[in-house]
Amino acid sequence: MIVGGVDVGSATGKAVVMKDGEIIGSDMIAATTRPQETARLVMEAAVRQAGLSSIDHLDNIIGTGYGRLKVPFAQENVSEISCHARGAHWLAPSTRTVVDIGGQDCKVISVSEKGTVLNFAMNDRCAAGTGRFFEAMARVLYCGLEGISALENQGEEPCIISNQCSVFAESEVVTLVNEGTELPSIIAGINISVASRLHSMVRRVGLVEDLVLTGGCSKNDGLARALAAKLDIKIERLPQDPQLAGAVGAALIAAEKAG
Amino acid sequence: MDRDAVREKSLARYKQERDWFALLREATKLLPGEEGRLQEKLLTILLDSKETVVDCVENEKSFIAGYFCNAPELFHAMDLPWYMLMETPFLAASAPYLLSDIEGAENMGIGTDLCTAIRLPIYYIENGLMPVPSAVLGLLYPCDGAPMLHQVLEHNKAWKDVPIYSCDPPYTSDERAVEYFADELRRMADFLQKHTGKTLDMEKLVEVCEESNKSYTLWQDYNELRRNVPCPHGWEIGGAQAFAISQCFVAGDPRCTDWFRQLYKCGELKIQEGKGASATEGWKEKIRLFWFDIMPYGWIFELMPWLEEEWGAVIVMDMFSNFPYTLIDTSSEKTIFHGLAKRNLLDAPMIRQARGTAENFSNDIGRIVKDYKIDCVIWPGHMGHKDGAATTGIMRETCRELAVPFLHIGLDLFDRRYTNPEEVRTKVSEYFRGMGLG
């Protein structure tokens, strides 16, 4: 059986094709302004990568993510919470807590041994703790998102950014830059600020190890380190691209529902 | 956890507070002048009361959790040691553990829009960090948060069997309301006698009430001194300490009256010397403020000194410094309870403003602005004051009629991250500048 999962996010679209429990194709693209378009493009790309000629060859497709209602070729849609839980758990079976840091929302999911959702908390009302926050910071620091990852220096004394609102935090960071504070120090402060937000959510949901990170922002090592420090645990890295966790979960659920 | 460990844990935060204040007391020894001695004495009394509570816990003696508006004259007359469940935020004085406690409260998942002064005790109770007393006097007013806090307390397994009594608050303020509340206080007194093994001796109560009358008369006299231009004292000494000493620690005790006598003398001396609030060379009082709330105890040192030094802005009066406590007529049990009811329902600070209808806000502003020659009214806008937040239009209107500037800030008195001190200072400066103050 060949199934597909497509995760239509705000910043990116991801798709995964699985055959008999193995990933045989996947892709990720920047989101277009139309979710149906994003879904189609990324699914087709994943299908091609799997060596298939068309989406029609898939026995079942599940859509998830913010744009999940606009995936015409998906048989069903499932919440990104369930999909991230399943996906992360399949990628790393010891997963019991998932922290997903996406483009415009972040969530903490408590996962059962079977990969199902026990509890969750979401922030999808403001930019704090999401990719948007990092984008705003990258703009203010003129360093680009890659710069945020690259410039952080572990030895630096991080400065404190106290504002919880990303709009006000921007002003705070501008002030720091103008005062001549070193960039690595500012970035360390930004990472700690985001980690604080996530830390609070993790505590609310309840921390059970192992904890894994998914979503685009999880690729920021400084953030991962900051969160691990706050929780006083080791955070395992997923063996595959953490941004695909949602799509993987969707594909797994597609297989379940078809079989 | 065994009983001793539970008890030790419940005292952990309390002892930490005690130690923090012991440190502050050492610091006050270095303060010059009589005001310094007053601070020191207050802290000595505070520490004394904290040691008493610790002693009660460790040696299983009777003590209660109560409030300043539960007629503390009664506890004092019954020789009943007590502490306040909301002590920590109110006494915080920028304590170093405050922020991590607030984070602890956040991590419990209770909405961050709930008043921090309510979330903190919930956090302590739910995590076994509050000493469990023989009985609890709850608080059901002035705001929604207060009864909810006590509901959590009743819900908590460790506190479920602790007897609790709360006075029911009428919304009105007339004679009928006072009489009703007096009956609630009578039931409270019965409850205390039943559950603490202490008795209420009417003669002792008369003594305590008469002593409290003396203290409050002196306090009123002292407040009149603050009408002077320049005001003899600033934020450092005055209402907050007066409130603490008379409400939280020694209601109706000669030590309290003594302290007020000293306070009055200090103020009087300052006036005679023509001195203002700050001892800084060349300092002048430029703006007389009415700070319409308690001080931002979570980060007080980052705002109050700056106001005085940077702007010559003196907090001549604040919400807790001003309450014209009616004197109690001690001629009979009836008049005593009537007087106590009035004090605790109508006069107690914050209770007075927030409990009933909005005239309590506008009347206060009107009175204070005139009596104290206020140049600017500040409504700090603490995130927990939901009723006050809904009264900002009325306050603004009142100030407009009085032709006095009104500044609404929007902050958390305990959590510096909400609107950080830097932002508050900027906001204040912009406002003062814009209004041509100072």
Added chain:
Amino acid sequence: METDIKSEAFRKFLEASESIMNPEVRAWKDQGRGVVGFFCSTVPEELFTAAGLLPFRMRGTGSTSTELSDAYFSPINCSFPRHTFNQALRGEYDFLDGLVCINSCDHVRRIYDNWIRALKTPFVQVMSLPRKVGEPQIDWYYDELNILRGQLEEHFGVQLTDQRIAEAIGLQNQVRGLQKQLYLLRKADKPPITGAETLAVMVAGTAMPKQRYKELLTELLEELGEKQGSRDYRARLMLLGGELDDPAYIEIIEKQGGLVVTDSSCFGSRLMWASVDEAEPDPIRALARYYIHDRPSCPRMYGLQPQRIAFTREMAREFRVDGIIGERLLFCDQWVVENYMTELDLKEDEIPFMALDREYILSGEGQLRTRVQAFLETLEARGN
């Protein structure tokens, strides 16, 4: 709202729930009769009915902004009073002949203070509601009700005899009985009415003349008695909360497949699960006891959390509920702490519970959908 209910009665109910003024109120006013608005379900409607007035529960339905009320309230105030007061400032409540406020909560009680300063409604009163529910509090409220009775008599020139009040109580009890019947229909495996439709019916009950409402509701119950319900839902839900008067909110939940079969809420079961004691000879005493003590409470009333959670558990059991959603308006101190305790209690019972924050005027549909969908998926996973 998409509905398969055919009766004209339901269409009238739906209309009443989607607007402030409705044809029934219009007709009442055209007859020269009075309407008194009130906040909070602890204000006894029976007194207004007895005085020949239409009791109208205040809502901010249809509001799109708080531009005008922002001058009175702050951003940290609840959106319910902000929107309701905004509607009033826009003139939407000019038809009121009176308003009775009460100190239900820190946000809503200030409507009284702001209203008397900003608007010209004749006869605006504020009542004092106790926090506790003991005998002294019933006595206090008894006095409050008698004071209100006197005020109504004086202002509206009516005689509020015990007889008239008893009749009004009887009528309201009949309405309660019919509403309860409606709820009991939802115990079925295939309920003939959804949660959203039910809310429309309940809201309408606070926005039209009682006798008329009773007739229409009787008509609706006749249709529903025959109607075939549907089994096309993923889970049976109970809704727990306060000031929820917008059926569209429940519609979104139900569109995901979570059928709301019962509730404990402010326009829901708490209005009618218990009845006023008609055997009590003093009708004012009967009302005082009912509103303070007998009816299911909300977290505003102190000391009753154990009874509330028992009520919730009982409802969940009776209606075979799979999961409970607790909604609260942002900045509500009472419900946020109540939800905290409810979550702990339900966890012990292993009843799935999800707390949701909301604004009074429906917004963030996408977010609501995601959360509800995830919750339903969790419920289904449990079943496996």
